[in-house]
Amino acid sequence: MCCSYGINAALLNHDVTLAELYERYASAPIVAMDTAELIEADREWYAARRRADAVPVIGLDVAANAIAYARAVGLLDAGFAENLEVASPSPELLAAARPVGLITVTGGASFLSPRSFRPFLTDAPAPVWVAAFVLRTGSYRAIADGLTAHGLVTERFGAHTFPQRRFTSEREQRYAVEAVLAAAEDPEGRESAGWFHAALHLSRPEDHTTTFPLTTLLPDGPRERI
Structure with a gap:
């Protein structure tokens, strides 16, 4: 819940530290990338560091852009931009969260x-x-x-x-x-x-x-x- 860009999933399922993430996203080459370039770079970067014992992660957040990004780079197996404080969950979210x-x-x-x-x-x-x-x-x-x-x-x-x-x-x-x-x-x-x-x-x-x-x-x- 409140997963944003999937940082918890990044730390859980990849051989990276929070300090390394800070260093990566503050670096000049990464800052200079547009969104499409960063998605491609992040997809490769995380794939190279994926743990063998990675577990499925489903993300929930009201921020649709953050959910879309986390899914695009492979941090989330499924993601949903829904606000359960004001509406019932979609059938798709309930089905994905069942396990x-x-x-x-x-x-x-x-x-x-x-x-x-x-x-x-x-x-x-x-x-x-x-x-x-x-x-x-x-x-x-x-x-x-x-x-x-x-x-x-x-x-x-x-x-x-x-x-x-x-x-x-x-x-x-x-x-x-x-x-x-x-x-x-x-x-x-x-x-x-x-x-x-x-x-x-x-x-x-x-x-x-x-x-x-x-x-x-x-x-x-x-x-x-x-």
């Missing part, structure tokens, strides 16, 4: 409600996990409560956070610091240092939380239920 076992959203949870998740969890043929990196400026409570209705237990990866992006202005930073403080979180060394930070929330069936404890999946920190 999905993991739903991810990184930074876009503030634009979503339980409504966007509901179609993929109702009558799912197998248990579905939801992994969300949620900006600390907002609350995940409404979505977590909505997932509970589908038998999913939500755990937060302790107090550990992940840098999302730098602030674009002092005003944006002030907003973020104030929002984090209002949520009874500590911005010191995170938002106060110039970055939006996100917390990982993982939602799964109750029995999966004991079979696959969060502390073994991510051993560097504690967990807490929300």
Whole structure:
């Protein structure tokens, strides 16, 4: 969800790092390309780095151009430009998402409600996990409560956070610091240092939380239920 140009798919299924992606797309030859040239260059670049254990990825975003690009270069196996907050999913999206076992959203949870998740969890043929990196400026409570209705237990990866992006202005930073403080979180060394930070929330069936404890999946920190 909120997949944009498919960066998560790029990192998941290819032998590339985020630093390498930053370097690539900021380089002068890439910046000088038009869209058609970049699609061809990216198609070859990612194909040469495709992992042998790559998994199918379906992208969902309201940005049609981003979805089209990710599909054209081979990052997404299928992509849909739909807004499930205002309309029901298309039959094509529902059919493509039927086998999905993991739903991810990184930074876009503030634009979503339980409504966007509901179609993929109702009558799912197998248990579905939801992994969300949620900006600390907002609350995940409404979505977590909505997932509970589908038998999913939500755990937060302790107090550990992940840098999302730098602030674009002092005003944006002030907003973020104030929002984090209002949520009874500590911005010191995170938002106060110039970055939006996100917390990982993982939602799964109750029995999966004991079979696959969060502390073994991510051993560097504690967990807490929300």
